[in-house]
Amino acid sequence: MISIPTIKRFPSYLRVLRHYRQLGYDWISATKIAEELGLTAVQVRKDMAGTGVEGKPKIGFEIDPLIAAIMHNLNWDTQTDAILVGAGNLGLALARYEGFASYGLRITAIFDSDESKCGKAVGDLLIMPINNISSYIQAHEVRIAVLTVPAAQAQQVAEQLVAYGIRAIWNFAPKDLKLSENVIVQRSDLATSFAVLSAKCRRMIDHGENSPVDLL
Amino acid sequence: MISIPTIKRFPSYLRVLRHYRQLGYDWISATKIAEELGLTAVQVRKDMAGTGVEGKPKIGFEIDPLIAAIMHNLNWDTQTDAILVGAGNLGLALARYEGFASYGLRITAIFDSDESKCGKAVGDLLIMPINNISSYIQAHEVRIAVLTVPAAQAQQVAEQLVAYGIRAIWNFAPKDLKLSENVIVQRSDLATSFAVLSAKCRRMIDHGENSPVDLL
DNA sequence: TAGATTGTTAATCGATTAACAATC
DNA sequence: TAGATTGTTAATCGATTAACAATC
Known part of the structure; x- marks a missing residue:
């Protein structure tokens, strides 16, 4: 079963995939997706594993099947x-x-x-x-x-x-x-969302430290 | 430093505290707060520890100082x-x-x-x-x-x-x-929020299983 | 072949939960 | 005193990250 943190990343993956599709790409690597979203490539690959879509070494993942698989996993392909x-x-x-x-x-x-x-x-x-x-x-x-x-x-x-x-x-x-x-x-x-923003601002001021993307 | 998961629970704590204040209570136990929010009492106490406010055994926490401390931690007491x-x-x-x-x-x-x-x-x-x-x-x-x-x-x-x-x-x-x-x-x-809702719906249908509150 | 990438297994990290002593 | 509660320390749980073999 796909974990909630993974589910939360799915919509971001979809946006990147659609963006690259529109640019004319048919394939994309986990490395590239990770870079776009500020994640690690390992995490992207692990998340992709959950969808059942397999990548090709040296090439990456085929975009369309990946979009379809994520949409299906979210149940977003039925109204x-x-x-x-x-x-x-x-x-x-x-x-x-x-x-x-x-x-x-x-x-x-x-x-x-x-x-x-x-x-x-x-x-x-x-x-x-x-x-x-x-x-x-x-x-x-x-x-x-x-x-x-x-x-x-x-x-x-x-x-x-x-x-x-x-x-x-x-x-x-x-x-x-x-x-x-x-x-x-x-x-x-x-x-809740603003509380996190406030806390991050405070940390930035107090310690000059910022944490990576927190998915809501 | 207070963790992000704890920060995310702070607004809910504030709502419960204000609600009980309005009902006329001056004190509230972690047990009661936990019950209101579907959390465990241990988690509430641990979160409260982060604010610096101390409770009284057998009584609980004084509401007003707790509200003030949480507001201060979120930096919500300054405009x-x-x-x-x-x-x-x-x-x-x-x-x-x-x-x-x-x-x-x-x-x-x-x-x-x-x-x-x-x-x-x-x-x-x-x-x-x-x-x-x-x-x-x-x-x-x-x-x-x-x-x-x-x-x-x-x-x-x-x-x-x-x-x-x-x-x-x-x-x-x-x-x-x-x-x-x-x-x-x-x-x-x-x-992201709707993705989680969709996933929970699917799980409910697939396995008849529901998970506790996910704070966004 | 060399190199970039995938996918998996093990280690790490951090939050939650359990256990329990201390308090009033 | 008994019982409800607090607060802390240790155990558990789960997600992320590191390490590395497999692949094209």
Whole structure:
């Protein structure tokens, strides 16, 4: 089974691979990928081993099969539908973000508890009242929710989502959710990310020392 | 020196501590904090040890000093100014986000290369043309930039920022920046976060197994 | 062939966890 | 006192890195 640290590097690998593909290359060495991303070549090779794709000594890896293998490992080669809950600043920004398509993620509905927002268009979707969420989830069999409600409401809304059938939550609210073991929660917490930035700044000032890339 | 994994847990500790403070508690045990966050009590105590605050056997930790110590360790008790570069969907959402104040972060200016956006108000700031960025950085001695430009421009814009004096970049562009060793880069990459969510979903489906909270 | 690269095995490193004495 | 908790030392676990043989 592929480790989480490796999984975290996959999107970066994909970006490098696509970049080199676009430049016209068909093959790329682990050495080159490592150099692009500030990693070691051994680490890149070990990560690649997880995908099942084999390289050729002296040449490297064929780019297209590698892209396909990584995409497949992330399950990004099949489309997954998700709903977005909370049409605030961040929620709307995410709803409008077009890059999700390349992760196989499609936002199929947006919900908000504020009735004055409902009916408004965001891209080709309409904001719907949160009361409709139960029937929507059941009708469309959605299993993933993007949670962008305020922190104060996050726990309660998350519990509702789970009760209605949601099995995985991508949580952007600055709140640590306490949910059943069998519900997947992935945080995307600005505070955590900024805390690391702050700590690195402090270290730089205190000891003039910088550490290599920390993948989130 | 406090480890990065510990730093990543600090914002969650702060949220729990503030929550219990608001409920009227003056003291809290590591056991309780661990339970709230799905961590082990030993880990919480070890993390707390890093702050320098000592607990009392049978009672726990005094909340206020703990909050103060964590805030101080993150350097969140002194205000830091930053500029935001790229007034797209995400950039505007971040510019409007009011929670940064509690991290000691203040966005003092917004820049975009699109002239039609310049002059528009975002909160109490005006979007400024990116040509002004050099003089702004020099005049205001800003050292941190929040980068929310499209991936295709990220590397080039980042290099400019560094040339003008920026020393730390909070990078929201889906691009891995290659910059000088002495520049701090902290990524906040949606793709990485979603990759982990995808992997967890796959594991859940494949083996019915879920792992505990992964802090980004 | 020489040299660059892959892939694997073993060593290292660092964080988490377990065990347990100390405290109130 | 008994029991819950803290704090520390040692063991465990897992990822990264080093060393090196295999390959083209």
